[in-house]
Amino acid sequence: MLYELCREQKDAQHLTYADIAEKSGIVEKTVKNFFGGAKQPSVNTAGPICRALGVSLDKYFDIVTDEHPAALELAQQENEHLVAVGEMKDARIERNDRSGRKKNRIIIAMSGFIMFLIAYMTMADSLDPMVGLFRGEFSVSGVIAIAGFAVAAVDLCVMAVDDICERQTRKGEK
Numbered sequence: 001m002l003y004e005l006c007r008e009q010k011d012a013q014h015l016t017y018a019d020i021a022e023k024s025g026i027v028e029k030t031v032k033n034f035f036g037g038a039k040q041p042s043v044n045t046a047g048p049i050c051r052a053l054g055v056s057l058d059k060y061f062d063i064v065t066d067e068h069p070a071a072l073e074l075a076q077q078e079n080e081h082l083v084a085v086g087e088m089k090d091a092r093i094e095r096n097d098r099s100g101r102k103k104n105r106i107i108i109a110m111s112g113f114i115m116f117l118i119a120y121m122t123m124a125d126s127l128d129p130m131v132g133l134f135r136g137e138f139s140v141s142g143v144i145a146i147a148g149f150a151v152a153a154v155d156l157c158v159m160a161v162d163d164i165c166e167r168q169t170r171k172g173e174k
Contacts, residue, residue: 002046002055003037009053010035023052100167104160111156118149 010020017035021028026048034041034049041049050057 002050003035003041006049006053006055007035009055013053015053020049020052024048097167097171100163104164107156107160107163111153111160114149114153114156118146118153122146 015023017028017031020026021031024031026034026045030045031049033039034045047057
């Protein structure tokens with residue numbers, strides 16, 4: 001832990017909590033709490049204490065600096081790999097978006113076709129009593145069938161529009 005590394009430096013330099021508080025500008029009670037190790041200190045606390053003791057936070061957190069060219073080159077290669085992985089994910093997302101747009105067009109076309117069927121059956125009922133859902137008079141089964149078709153068509157349209165809006169929102173967040 002970080003406080004253990006700092007404790008080693010404190011003991012090696014024979015410093016008191018008051019000395020560290022004075023060098024770091026941190027209140028002595030906070031310095032004592034830091035060395036108690038009861039809770040993780042904030043960077044605003046740990047940074048000045050570490051600086052006063054000569055402990056490198058970069059080394060502790062394994063942060064690569066320009067001092068180590070080989071490590072820096074390795075970190076750059078890792079970064080390039082992560083960028084390549086990100087680009088592959090972006091390409092997959094784009095393919096999924098195209099696939100989703102095609103699905104949305106199919107759903108909208110199906111919804112329009114169902115609405116057309118409802119209109120056609122209603123018109124056929126009004127022209128010929130032997131054709132259509134109502135067969136010349138309003139029946140419960142005909143009303144239920146038309147209501148079912150209408151609900152299905154509206155539901156498909158709402159789903160398609162909602163899906164399109166959601167995709168555009170996600171695309172705008174990129």
